[in-house]
Amino acid sequence: MNGAESLVRTLVKGGVDVCFTNPGTSEMHFVAALDRVEGMRCVLGLFEGVVTGAADGYYRMKGTPASTLLHLGPGLANGIANLHNAKKAASGIVNIVGQHATYHIDYNAPLTSDIEGLARPMSAWVRTSPDAKSVARDGAAAIAAAKSSPAQIATLILPADTAWNEADGIAEVPEHSQRPTYSPQAVEAAARVLRSGEPTLLLLSGNALTEHGLALAQRIAGKTGAKVMAQTYNARMARGQGRYWIERIPYVVDAALPILKPFRHIVLVEAMDPVAFFAYPDKPSLLKPEGCEAHRVTEVGENSVAALEALAGALGAKASDAAQQKLVEIAKPTGALTLDNIAQAIAMAIPENGIVIDESITTGRGFFPPTAAAAPHDWLQNLGGSIGFSPPVAVGAAVACPDRKVLCMVGDGSAMYTLQALWTQARENLDVTTVVFANRKYQILRGEFDGVGAGKPGQRAEDMLTLDRPDLDWVALAKGMGVPARNVSTADELNAALAAGLSSGGPNLIAVQM
Ligand SMILES: Cc1ncc(C[n+]2csc(CCOP(=O)(O)OP(=O)(O)O)c2C)c(N)n1
Numbered sequence: 001m002n003g004a005e006s007l008v009r010t011l012v013k014g015g016v017d018v019c020f021t022n023p024g025t026s027e028m029h030f031v032a033a034l035d036r037v038e039g040m041r042c043v044l045g046l047f048e049g050v051v052t053g054a055a056d057g058y059y060r061m062k063g064t065p066a067s068t069l070l071h072l073g074p075g076l077a078n079g080i081a082n083l084h085n086a087k088k089a090a091s092g093i094v095n096i097v098g099q100h101a102t103y104h105i106d107y108n109a110p111l112t113s114d115i116e117g118l119a120r121p122m123s124a125w126v127r128t129s130p131d132a133k134s135v136a137r138d139g140a141a142a143i144a145a146a147k148s149s150p151a152q153i154a155t156l157i158l159p160a161d162t163a164w165n166e167a168d169g170i171a172e173v174p175e176h177s178q179r180p181t182y183s184p185q186a187v188e189a190a191a192r193v194l195r196s197g198e199p200t201l202l203l204l205s206g207n208a209l210t211e212h213g214l215a216l217a218q219r220i221a222g223k224t225g226a227k228v229m230a231q232t233y234n235a236r237m238a239r240g241q242g243r244y245w246i247e248r249i250p251y252v253v254d255a256a257l258p259i260l261k262p263f264r265h266i267v268l269v270e271a272m273d274p275v276a277f278f279a280y281p282d283k284p285s286l287l288k289p290e291g292c293e294a295h296r297v298t299e300v301g302e303n304s305v306a307a308l309e310a311l312a313g314a315l316g317a318k319a320s321d322a323a324q325q326k327l328v329e330i331a332k333p334t335g336a337l338t339l340d341n342i343a344q345a346i347a348m349a350i351p352e353n354g355i356v357i358d359e360s361i362t363t364g365r366g367f368f369p370p371t372a373a374a375a376p377h378d379w380l381q382n383l384g385g386s387i388g389f390s391p392p393v394a395v396g397a398a399v400a401c402p403d404r405k406v407l408c409m410v411g412d413g414s415a416m417y418t419l420q421a422l423w424t425q426a427r428e429n430l431d432v433t434t435v436v437f438a439n440r441k442y443q444i445l446r447g448e449f450d451g452v453g454a455g456k457p458g459q460r461a462e463d464m465l466t467l468d469r470p471d472l473d474w475v476a477l478a479k480g481m482g483v484p485a486r487n488v489s490t491a492d493e494l495n496a497a498l499a500a501g502l503s504s505g506g507p508n509l510i511a512v513q514m
């Protein structure tokens with residue numbers, strides 16, 4: 001058994017049995033080992049941002065890491081933006097990055113680069129295997145690192161000779177040493193705040209946004225009168241009929257400030273102390289009002305459901321205390337494609353137990369209220385702000401959950417970063433419906449232009465914010481990668497396209513011409 005095979009066998013034995021890949025010469029022995037080892041599902045991505053984003057989506061839905069295979073420094077570098085998003089979402093990933101053979105590195109051949117240097121900012125764990133006999137043990141350590149609480153990105157760099165030389169065998173992944181927990185003192189302190197009767201916001205993220213976590217928050221809200229909200233962007237949130245539905249803190253600072261103004265306390269369950277996405281002249285970075293105190297119950301990766309359970313217990317909040325709430329009614333929209341009509345069409349179309357990946361940028365700002373009444377689903381967002389997130393994440397979510405339908409909503413600007421994901425969706429016949437909001441611009445940046453006080457855009461600036469001349473032909477782009485597609489320009493066409501696409505069982509794309 002060579003080093004590459006010892007690694008693939010160690011991965012499979014350690015429960016890492018999916019590999020999103022984009023290989024090169026230095027990874028050929030790893031690729032050859034994939035052939036010899038049973039049990040590893042290999043999925044090719046035609047750009048490394050697809051590979052790393054897919055691993056992120058996989059972790060979010062499966063709760064266990066996938067591996068990636070990347071080609072030296074440049075391959076890793078192409079995948080860094082979506083590793084950044086994955087890191088912010090606390091997704092666990094095992095990256096395997098090829099490297100030149102140890103004796104070849106000093107010759108500075110064309111693809112030589114500082115791979116560890118490129119890996120470090122996005123990886124909590126980085127190691128270059130020194131020889132073939134270390135590869136299995138290093139692989140097991142990488143898996144253990146990726147599976148820690150909170151989960152992490154681990155990057156194992158594999159010099160080509162460590163892959164082709166003789167190894168000793170496979171390695172066991174060390175057992176998890178630490179179970180995620182929470183601080184009873186922090187729960188006590190939060191209970192005191194919530195009993196005080198002072199205006200309090202219970203701000204949730206992470207595991208608190210599971211169906212059970214939300215139900216506990218609903219009891220606490222009913223018992224104490226606290227308001228419950230979610231962080232602006234979240235890795236995964238249980239939503240739809242039967243789930244307690246909460247709003248998120250708006251992205252736009254001027255919209256967030258008045259919402260937070262009334263609160264004297266913010267109780268944080270995995271959520272960040274609310275901070276503006278960007279700084280703007282004469283606007284605050286921290287969004288809570290002066291005099292408002294933040295109280296942390298759990299950090300990312302701690303057991304927020306258990307903490308909420310304890311908090312509800314301390315407050316005597318029972319199921320019968322659950323705050324009552326009304327759902328926003330939805331009906332099949334008709335007529336023109338207004339933002340409201342699009343939101344309604346999406347809400348009507350979300351399939352039972354669907355997975356919604358939201359990179360809808362400006363088009364989706366009003367999607368939350370109507371989709372609260374949709375069929376039960378999970379809603380995934382980008383915590384890292386690096387666009388080109390959703391088509392790859394849709395790949396990973398669909399690979400993780402082959403029995404669930406994925407609805408990927410993406411702005412046209414965002415979609416162009418990682419559109420190659422469509423080809424992987426076609427090749428793997430993934431049940432992904434992609435809805436592209438084709439407004440032919442970077443609409444959000446118009447607001448930002450104004451927000452940062454840059455004045456009124458002139459022609460040159462305007463040209464940097466528009467995607468026309470030429471218009472993107474979404475149907476041709478998708479078809480070119482084997483994904484059937486259609487344009488829609490009325491609400492009725494959108495309803496029909498969503499129904500057809502989501503029942504097709506395979507990948508398809510809808511370009512919403514706005
Ligand atoms: C990697 C990366 N590059 C650039 C940006 C800056 N950026 C943020 S949003 C955006 C445009 C999004 O456009 P689109 O997806 O069409 O959504 P719309 O604003 O039109 O709703 C850009 C370029 C970013 N966030 N990440």
Ligand SMILES: [Mg+2]
Nearest residue numbers: 411412413441
């Ligand atoms: Mg756009």
